[in-house]
Amino acid sequence: MIAIDQxxxxxxVVEEHFVCDLTKxxxxxxxxxxxxxxxEKWELEKLDQYFNExxxxxxxxxxxxxxxxxxxxxxxxxxxxxxxxxxxxxxxGKKDATxxxxxxxxxxxxxxxxxxxxxxxxxxxxxxxxxxKRDPDVEYVNYHxxxxxxxxxxxxxxxxxxxxxxxxxxxxxxxxxxxxxxxLAATAAEMKKNNNE
Numbered sequence: 001m002i003a004i005d006q007x008x009x010x011x012x013v014v015e016e017h018f019v020c021d022l023t024k025x026x027x028x029x030x031x032x033x034x035x036x037x038x039x040e041k042w043e044l045e046k047l048d049q050y051f052n053e054x055x056x057x058x059x060x061x062x063x064x065x066x067x068x069x070x071x072x073x074x075x076x077x078x079x080x081x082x083x084x085x086x087x088x089x090x091x092x093g094k095k096d097a098t099x100x101x102x103x104x105x106x107x108x109x110x111x112x113x114x115x116x117x118x119x120x121x122x123x124x125x126x127x128x129x130x131x132x133k134r135d136p137d138v139e140y141v142n143y144h145x146x147x148x149x150x151x152x153x154x155x156x157x158x159x160x161x162x163x164x165x166x167x168x169x170x171x172x173x174x175x176x177x178x179x180x181x182x183x184l185a186a187t188a189a190e191m192k193k194n195n196n197e
Contacts, residue, residue, distance in 0.1 A: 004183050006135075007176065012143040013127060014188035017157035018164045024152035027101030029125050031089035032149055035075040036082035038121040044080055046116040047071050050105075053113040054092065057104030062091040082119065123171035126150055127164065163188065 002009040030037075039047070047054075051071055055063065065083050075081045083091040092104040106118045117123060126145040132138035143164050145154055157167065165172060165184055173181045 002184065002187050004176075004180055004187075006137045007139050007141060007180070009141040009184065010143060011191075013141060013164050014184070014191060016143055016154075016164050017160070017162055018126065018143075018145060018150070018153050019157040019160055019162050019167050021152035021156045022100055023098075025149055026095075026099050027093070027103075028149045029146070030093040030101040030103065030122070031084075032146065035078045036073070036084045036090055037119045038075075038078045039072055039080045039082065039119050041080070043116070043119055044072055046114070047105075050108070050114040050116065054104050054108045057094075057107045058092060059094045061085050062094065062104070065091040117174070120171065120175055123174060124168060126153070127168055127171070129175070 001011065002014070048071065058066075062085065065085050069083045071083075072080050073083050085091055089095075089101065090103075093101045094104065096102050103118050103122065105114075105116070108114050109117045121129075126143060128142050128144045130140045130142070132140065145151075157164070165181075165188060169181060172184070
């Protein structure tokens, strides 16, 4: 376990390897789960603010689901989440010609329509962050790839020798800032050095 201020990071985040292999998994994390993508409260405001810009990137089914349940819904276990269509694909996702799920929010961001890339929980996956029930200031940062879905990503990461925290550098900086990431990278380098001695 690595502790940086109130953030507790599992060793797997620096020791394991991972690189998303979209050609194999087809973005399955956007439709395979117990709920939609968890969202932070400030992200709900972003979704409200930019919804009209995101709308053209959505499917008719996605638009209908948002019309039915709202731009986000509350889940007892995960808190605020994106809606899903019949418990499957995220309402903001759509499949391209290859069957790969593309995020409408991220497409709008890539086209310069908004300043919010996509929900942090999506960007950080397969890192999952949970708040401590005893102390709301403490967060646990764990590596949780899905056993079958993420197998290609684990395989590619091992082949390329890319640690999880390196692959998810941009997402971790989005969440915790540059200083946190630099501290994590320095700690990872020290751990690697110690393991090699």
